[in-house]
Amino acid sequence: MTSQNPHLRFVNPPALGQAPGYTHVVEASGGRSVYISGQVALDGQGQVVGPGDWTAQTERVFENLRTALESVGLDFGSVVKLTLFLTDFDHISAVREVRDRYVNTAAPPASSAVQVVRLFRPELLIEVEAVAVAPA
Template sequence: MTDPPAVRFVNAPDLPATPGYSHAAEVRGGRTVYLSGQIAVNARGEVVGEGDFTAQARQVFENLRAALAAVDLTFDAVVKLTFFLTDFAHLPQMRSVRDEFVNTARPPASSAVQVAALVRPELLIEVEAVAAAP
């Protein structure tokens, strides 16, 4: 594991308080790594947790962990997450699973978007990430 570069997570005083994410993540130095959106498929390409949002979210985060490891990083280096959900009713479950993986004391900047569909009809969530490395 490598330490992330100097990253300052900021919540602007003129904006409302945030539930588990930062308004901004400022990266000072280092390299930036962009992770493609991850979906709930295992190494064999099989959908995990069909119909089960929490199981799909955990698989997505495990896939993100694997992508980060491939570039010698961990979730500590993640500065931005973008969530694509087929139903915002799943936001509480998404936040709960996210909190199992990210540093909740320094949560990454985040966005959530509700979409009509994802690349496969049985998928409920996709997550992409940006990480900062020294």
């Protein structure tokens, strides 16, 4: 797969099977690494956005990630790894639908998804952390 960042190579080895919506291996060469803490559906005032609404919360999470990326001059094209923490896997399709509006679906980042009992506030449904690589 190709990326707009020439320092990134996205690989899906056939022996690992099809990767629906993510890439098995992302190789980064050169550049600088950026690690973004888990983002949740809180607005700038610390208020929960979309209580009980998976789509609204996921949109807010990805907007918060966008803000974090932009703060260091990057966008989602530089993201090489996402880790998603969900309180209920029954809603993974809604999460993927929102995620796909933000990431390059032709060369999606490596990803992991984990179901957790709860997040730090009970009304939060999802948290996502990211790793990005900026060109040198």
